[in-house]
Amino acid sequence: MLIRRLLPSLFLAIAGSLSAGEVQLQAPDEIVDLLAPYLPEEAGNPHRLEGQLSEILATEGYFSPHFEFSDRTSDLRLKLDPGPRTQIGEVALVIDGPLAAGTRDALIAGWRLPVGQPFRQEDWNSAKQQVLGELLAVEHAAARLVDSTAEIDTETRRARLSAHYDAGPRYRFSALRIEGLESYSPDLVARYNRVVQPGDPYREDRLNALQSALQATPYFASVQARLDTEAIDEDGDGTISAPVIVKLRERQPHRVGFGAGASSNTGARVEVNYQTPDLFNQAWELNSGLRLEQKRQTAYADVFLPPDAKNRRHSVGFMAEGNDIQGLKTERYAFGAQSVQQRGSIEQRLSLNWQEERREPDGALPVTSRALVPNVAWTWRKVDNLLDPRHGTVLQLQIGGGAKAALSDQNFVRLHGRWQQYVPLGRVDTLTLRGEVGYTLADSRQRIPQDYLFRSGGAGSVRGYAYQSLGIKEGTATVGGRYLAVASAEVTHWLDDSWGVAAFVDAGDAVDDLADVKLAVGYGLGARWRSPAGPIGVDLAYGQRTGDIHLHFSLAIPF
Template sequence: MKAGLRAMTPMTAFPPRPRPTFHRLALAGVLGLLLGLPAGAFAAAYTLRLQGGDATAEAVLRPLLDKYFDPELPAQSYDGERRDLLLREARRRLPELLATEGYFSPLLQADAPSDDAPPILVVDPGPRTTVGQVVIDFAEAAALPPERQAALRQGWKLPAGQPFRAGDWESAKSALLTALLTEDFAGAQLRDSRAEVDPDTATARLTVTLVPGPRYVLGPLQIVGLERYDDALIDRYNRTVRPGRPYRESDLIALQTALQSTPYFSSANVELLPREGDSGDGETVTAPVRLTVREKAAHRIGTGAGFSSNTGARVELSYRSADLFSRAWELSSGVRLEQKRQTGYADIFLPPDANGARNSVGGSYDASDIQGMKLTRSALGVVRSQQRGSIEMRLSVNYQVEQREIHGEPTTRLQALTPNVQYIWRAVDNLLDPRSGIVAQAQAGGAAKGLLADQNFLRLQGRATTYFPVGQRDVLSLRGELGATLAPSRDGIPQDYLFRSGGTGSVRGYTYQSLGVKEGNAVVGGRYLAVLSGEYTHWIDKSPWGIAAFVDAGNASDDPAKWSSLAVGYGLGVRWKSPAGPLAVDLAYGQKTGDVQLHFSVAIPF
């Protein structure tokens, strides 16, 4: 038998104590794990076995022991003296490791069956310690109402009966302190915390003492970093940080987020400035708020190229200004050249008004040749948009002149002055990559003959997509769209206010805008639209790639009765989670035509 080893020698983890204080022991264990116990550090010199615990102990401890005490390395790589040293280290470190999961009374047995075989370590973790009693005290808490104290105690994250884990203990204390620091009490402190473990009953008594300090209210806003813009621009986006309001960290974050989402600033940081000597009555302190911003470049030029199965290859040149005419007006303009469509546009967006609404004015020119119909359109419009919670409202007035040419028919010129209202509701868990929730929109607009319009019509449209999580990664999405243009006929109505379907984002398995009303050799818009779609996406574990199966059905026509003969398409696709959201490549079969279509869209900015 190897010198220095005793056969099957039990060893308790800690010296006898009536009530050892765990926070000192856990701290030593955690530091040992983080700083001095790399994975596999004591591998190779022995075989480690876990016995005596229940199924929970096996599930909790086995991954931990396998990580830090990997037995797979060759034992012969160490001589006897080295193995003895590692064994002593293991006997010292194992109790610290087990204590992080609430096992404070382990038994460790060691055996060396022969000189040629590695020693065997057998670990009996003993009972797992649970939380027995929790005491939360608030010192110097004149400004903290009793009901708030009760709510904080009620929200404690490590209640009696739960397993006592070092990580959960630290998280619970942090959450309790954070609840004070982020609402009213910016100077709150954790004065004391103790975890007293009773090995006899395997319970822990937790005591936490906090000092809330005075209640904070917001003082004046101090702005640092403005060069091109003035304070009035900040005030247009500031809805939450006002002098005299109770301190809420979420209000500061809301202002910071609002500014970072504008075209004016590349960064924004909002912080409370509590200082000694701030004005206060002993229970309330008024502290100023400092906003530090960094302005973006006022002018930007961009180029890009891409390809879409709808409109073909494209190149694009864009110009943006965040300070048009030195008035903080945002200009967005560009030229996009595609195989089937060419577009030029320019839009001017004003900063938000006192109610948070944003006004814009713009114009565009568009020429296209799709499904046998050549269109040129010129448009001018004004838009007022406002976000209220998860709902965005847009009010607009648009004047459009359209010239339409179909082979074999005379060229027609149409016009329409159209007021429109649109509501968009977004309630999803992730705007770029949703797994649950809904996105819905509804709009209504129309024109009156004689008021810069060639036909009376009322256009109604609704669209919704719902997402359902399946398991840990998969997603089921259902999409539906209905539209109707109420008019005596489609004559005199520009194509933008009628409906065509087919292609990416509509009914896959059919070419872009190929589903509509036949007029000569062309497909033109109809007065009614119906589209339904279902898609199931399976994301591959630990990968940005996924595969999808889908079924689409839809059509556009002048007769709602024809909705019973919807064009159906179905197929399979590949998904890739890019930084801009999932990109899709789909291969779809159109049941009505018997054709197979490839649908995808890729754009690369330069």
């Protein structure tokens, strides 16, 4: 039989009726909406149509509908009274098995279809699966639904629900059984395993966390983790210990990538990248590449070690860079080491970097600066979605510095902080607030590398101004100052699931003396597209200080 969906909602709102060509239905609006997708294109046999519609109504709790058919010309008219809706009158849940104290009561209390609620088949199925899912997720890996019934009394319009579960034994994790390793030792998997330990109660979310942690590493192309409920050992307290099977498929040992793109800050870009996850057969990840941009050229090589016993990820790296931005030509060479550790919701980064920088400002003498800088940074994230947040906060604080007594040309301490706040507006819109402050404590900015001073302007900073155009004038070039302040407010209105528009105002500046502070203001409009990597923004902004209009585009995700 041909089925078609009927769409003229205007007629529904006016007359509470729906025409389907050969069938015209008159009923309450919510019943018309329910039945419209199932009305036949041709009227056919009224008795068969009555049976089909009765089955559909029963799924929504209407078990005593009244049908009145009449013919008019070639159409079949149906006047339908769904009758009173059946309510839940009684619920009986039985859960057998050795549940932990309080678990059985919590499952029964959390039943999703309580007495007094309308009966719906979909809600009935969902409620049964909810209890089973909670059993399977924590300790009871062999739980099952033994039996369930929904007894409907059409006279009293009451439903009696009963469900019988067998929770099965309580499971605990035993050792990991790793399959698929060829190039790496099992110790590598153990370094990433922080959640599945022998003797711990079985939890489905811990298996998922282990699988996700291994999948996020550079070593494995695919990961599957599951509890082996066949190879079990019974403990003396009635629980069962079962091993966890981890199936792995290793990534290719060498990968070369090529890319091209563009940035409103640094122009067009081409890049070649080489990666291997097993440098010197030590499971060290090498990530190296050459990036050529119109305003900046960079060669880099970083080596990342697997996490240690305290879940710290250590790395070392080298970078050579040349750029020509706002009249300032810079060449720098840097070596560094870093340690990253996640402590709850706070990410901590400890680093030690040495760099030599030669800068040549247009219209001023060239300067060479050297600095050995220890630095610590803390980032706190509490957002509803890391890639596309609508609600939450991101904070970052860092402190570092150099000393003449330790391979630096100048004594200085650098403080920097960033804040980003997401506030939902209505159902889908978002207000984004952003602030940034920085201060380099030093007698002078001279002979301090630009990385430890501040410039602003451009995407991610103050829109409406060229990239790093707000700072100190040295000759005709713009160089970094010792103070930074940036503030931004942006409202994004989403037109649909993929596209949105934004309005924003930014203000900020970088200076060498607080007496020189005069915030540069920029404002404008932009478009947003939700890409798989996060929202991409394209902004057209007017800079009030210069009177110029700039086009900016960026990946609009929190730092």
